[in-house]
Amino acid sequence: xxxxxxxxxxxSSLSRAARELELRRGEFDLALHLGCVRSxxxxxxxxxxxxxxxxxxxxxxxxxxxxxxxxxxxxxTTEGAALMGVTTTRFTRLARLGLVVPVKFYVNRYxxxxxxxxxxxxxxxxxxxxxxxxxxxxxxxxxRDQLEEGLDLRPRNWRGRxxxxxxxxxxxxxxxxxxxxxxxxxxxxxxxxQDPRERAHLDSLxxxxxxxxxxxxxxxxxxxxxxxxxxxxEISWLRADLAQSLSEARQDHPAPRPxxxxxxxxxxxxxxxxxxxxxxxxxxxxxxxxxxxxxxxPAADGRLTPESPRTRGLLGWxxxxxxxxxxxxxx
Numbered sequence: 045x046x047x048x049x050x051x052x053x054x055x056s057s058l059s060r061a062a063r064e065l066e067l068r069r070g071e072f073d074l075a076l077h078l079g080c081v082r083s084x085x086x087x088x089x090x091x092x093x094x095x096x097x098x099x100x101x102x103x104x105x106x107x108x109x110x111x112x113x114x115x116x117x118x119x120x121t122t123e124g125a126a127l128m129g130v131t132t133t134r135f136t137r138l139a140r141l142g143l144v145v146p147v148k149f150y151v152n153r154y155x156x157x158x159x160x161x162x163x164x165x166x167x168x169x170x171x172x173x174x175x176x177x178x179x180x181x182x183x184x185x186x187x188r189d190q191l192e193e194g195l196d197l198r199p200r201n202w203r204g205r206x207x208x209x210x211x212x213x214x215x216x217x218x219x220x221x222x223x224x225x226x227x228x229x230x231x232x233x234x235x236x237x238q239d240p241r242e243r244a245h246l247d248s249l250x251x252x253x254x255x256x257x258x259x260x261x262x263x264x265x266x267x268x269x270x271x272x273x274x275x276x277x278e279i280s281w282l283r284a285d286l287a288q289s290l291s292e293a294r295q296d297h298p299a300p301r302p303x304x305x306x307x308x309x310x311x312x313x314x315x316x317x318x319x320x321x322x323x324x325x326x327x328x329x330x331x332x333x334x335x336x337x338x339x340x341x342p343a344a345d346g347r348l349t350p351e352s353p354r355t356r357g358l359l360g361w362x363x364x365x366x367x368x369x370x371x372x373x374x375x
Contacts, residue, residue: 064103085215127163141197
């Protein structure tokens with residue numbers, strides 16, 4: 045039995061692990077995100093898997109499965125406000141100020157962004173006496189001014205949290221660089237990674253889309269916009285981190301070169317036997333050959349046609365920022 049077969053027999057697919065841990069798929073994804081359940085790379089190149097020993101460890105924890113479900117419970121604005129004992133308006137202000145950080149989001153059928161928060165973190169925030177002034181009374185003037193200017197740190201804080209999750213799952217230096225690049229606009233990436241071969245390699249290692257909606261749907265475009273940094277300060281941090289990650293990846297090993305593919309050898313078709321020509325028929329004069337039969341030379345002016353492709357283009361800053369240009373959110 046090969047080593048890869050032994051490894052796969054000692055691990056389970058993500059869907060099977062979710063069933064054995066009695067979690068819905070969304071809850072299981074969040075358990076992976078938070079590190080409640082650890083996954084390992086599939087040596088066969090099929091994504092990630094969960095070791096049998098890890099499943100047994102989680103199942104042996106006290107209070108399983110209720111305790112595990114409580115750790116990964118995510119709530120929206122209404123339920124979150126009730127858990128903290130505040131109004132939904134105050135809860136939204138706390139979230140926009142970055143004092144409570146969303147753990148995930150989705151785009152509903154009305155094309156509105158719905159942010160979700162860990163119930164356990166909200167309880168901890170409400171129980172902290174230092175946060176008592178923020179739970180009642182008027183919002184401090186400085187914070188209130190920022191809210192009036194449109195400050196909303198929810199997308200930026202989610203990106204920071206998501207970035208940390210992806211980096212924890214990435215061991216290869218090139219994969220880590222690809223994670224950072226995934227939060228930048230392609231134009232920003234092209235300015236840092238000027239080698240097309242390296243950009244292609246980073247693109248091949250790019251993490252999966254954050255939305256399960258159809259790739260060209262409006263919901264997918266909204267999710268992609270949220271997953272792309274748009275604040276100048278945040279972009280500056282990510283660009284610096286990408287340059288550092290790229291330097292480390294180059295020192296580890298160069299990006300692989302594309303494998304050249306040999307052109308297939310086509311056997312020439314057998315020539316047709318010459319047809320008998322009457323002795324009276326003379327061969328056509330070369331002057332009488334039509335001008336259209338001459339091969340045409342391709343244009344060589346080097347101009348681009350309209351169809352020609354064109355190149356498009358860390359965590360310490362999470363509490364700072366400016367308004368995000370994301371679509372209206374439903375909380």
